[in-house]
Amino acid sequence: MSKKVQLENNEKEGVFYIEENDDVLGKMIFRHTAANQITIDHTEVTDDETGKGLGEEMVTEAVNFARKKGITIVPSCPFVAHVFDKTPDFKDVL
Template identity: 45%
Template structure:
């Protein structure tokens, strides 16, 4: 299961599909050119416990590093991941 990324002018999302069905999704809003605000993470109940939420956050961190962007995790799940994962602190806003 591969994390995919989709972005518009003001918003974006990282998501994982199983066939044609979205099973995990993390959404964000852009706050200027160099910042994003993660506002929601959701994993289908059938897929919980498989670290899919962590995969979504990790993909966002990798994108942020590549593009010199900072992340503000307003979503409670993403915020906990950032608090527990010191190696993500370089992109924390």
């Protein structure tokens, strides 16, 4: 089974996550903080998967989601803020 970013979302909160063989390898939690805005609060990846790019994949998926929905992202999670700082192409959703 491939490691694909998935999304669970409702009108208040959501989570991007990566699952393999029914094990969650990483997740990124966000809240809907305004009509056209989400705030990403927390990102975590299992110890075995740290450093393999899963966090960046989830941030990329969040950026794609924001672009599709026409919303902005507030990166309150330090990891997500770091990814935004080093990825100029993501600035359009800030």
